[in-house]
Amino acid sequence: MGHKILLIEDHTEMAENISSILEFAQYQVQVAKDGKEGVEMAKNFVPDLILCDIMMPELDGYSVLHILSHDSKTADIPFIFLTAKADKKDFREGMNLGADDYISKPFEGLDLLKVVEMRLKKRKSLLEFESNTKHESKPEKEEASKGPALNLEDFSSKLQTRKFRRKDLIYMEGQNPNVLFQIRKGHVKTFKINSFGKELITGFHKPGDFLGYVALLESGSYVENAEALEELELNIISKDDFLTMVYGNKETAQRFFKLLSTRIDELEKRLLEIAYHSVRQRVASVLLKLSLKETGSIVESVIKIARKDIANLVGTTTETLNRTLADFKDEKLIDISLEGLEVLEREKLIRIQYH
Template sequence: MMNHKILLIEDHMEMAENISSILQFAQYQVEVAKDGKSGVEMAQKSPPDLILCDIMMPELDGYSVLHILSHDPKTADIPFIFLTAKADKKDFREGMNLGADDYITKPFEGLDLLKVVEMRLKKRDASLSPEEEGKDEQIIAGTSKEVNLNLEDLSVKLQSRKFRKKDLIYMEGQHPNVLFQIRKGCVKTFKINSFGKELITGFHRPGDFLGYVALLENGSYVENAEALEELELDVISKEDFLTMVYGHKETAQRFFKLLSGRIDELEKRLLEIAYHSVRQRVASVLLLLSQETAGNRGEYIIKIARKDIANIVGTTTETLNRTLADFKDEKLIDIRVEGLAMLDREKLIRIQYQ
């Protein structure tokens, strides 16, 4: 928490003073911009560790601020959190589609603000190696999407493989000889315990890499990978991958960032299972899956089987169904033939951090 610099972009001075005071009490360094234009200038001149930005501002609104900063290499990877009125549900969807990391509804409790800020800063710090902290160069983040690395751009020989729904791509214990990148479709990775119970370790979408951990460790797969729908993968041989990694420093750094981000995400899920209620964990997983599967298409519907959702939550299907029924009664979700529809993501986020 110490020494992190936060840029607050807020045109309402009383609100800005209140937020600034809360953050300063928590020993954050806070800079305040009174409008979107000055906020962009301040961020570009001296990039902060995190940005809190109001949406409704004259001249340059929050969406425009995010658009400008996300296209500047010096500021593109700074965690960006929107501040929005509770009634403006459309703001959340539009903001997340533009690339915002999170949002906080007004009015909010000081503890809610600090929890969101702390979580986003921890995730940012985990994606930085010690020698990169404090530099002005672009930060390489910890997921395949954020790394923005495509095998087609690396001048290596590619093959393409197709899989049907429920086909296994690889199994735990097998030794890898290729690297996969998802071109089309969705994949789940999972482990099976001694009692035959499945524990899902991740869901992966187009742009994500599969199998790089085992290749980097020169070991075997520690999990299974299964196609959740019709799937198309780009494939590169183990030899070409290792030559590419050890022969190009930037490429190596990007894959190590992927590994760092993966460890951070798994650690977060273990902590949630240990300390969060089932209700909190279900809300967290629904938010994760709706982001992962919806992307920028604008419709937040989860089409993943209930059994798989229960496995990633770490509970039984029966307990999951009871929780989903409660969420439906509270009008947080709708249970449809095509899947689970998110009706009120704002309240789900609040449940996640309760």
């Protein structure tokens, strides 16, 4: 029998139709008739994936997701909402709670199977990686016993540094990498250019962040450009040393796998925000993110990034960004000066971000 799927659906006919589609595709299906029963079954059945309706008696789908996401036994199970409500607010609320995907009713059987298959493949890749890093094969253990484990700190004496001026390109899309970059001082933006010459920012990077590791791990070329936003210092680690670290030490491999996973999650979240959030919400979200220091918890005094770059990260025009910033200033949420943008009311911006 195939993967185990828990379906939480109070509509009997709908539940039967979905079950038949999944069982025909060789999935093992269990059905819960309401949210309360679904939570109990999830903890006992421990499925590989959960499909859950939103509007249900006892517990609605949001409550089910909230409960399961706070239980270590079920927190990592892919969770997909089934809903007849196509309102953007419902999409946002579900994604903010941690749902992995949405399927709007009515849907075709093939569409359902594609989403289920994609989420199961993603989970399988994660589980296989964790298994490989926790249970090394015998040859790997023998190889590791020949010398000490390798970590980033082991290469501190080998690190070279390179300086860049503001607006200098660190690397370009299509180039083949031969080093790993780590930001020592300053900030970097990564971006792509479409066929019309429009810039799409894929991320802002701070001291401590790594650049170019995706291309190195994939043995491919850079898929984006990297530019210095200010005077910049980078640590340089050779490709050979980097790969030695990754393949020679499981903690280092896990570290970069986590970076890859975080990068994917951030891009998925950004796409969802662009699709379903208002400009006002997206601007609040970007300001909150940019106002954090390297620790991820200390508030930066001033955001000094150019308005054009902020607009590209938000996914709007500079003119629209300026109007929204002016509104935020009038509401005393931020202050605008020659130095840059300063966040004054973080809690209020957080509320705007999610409502």
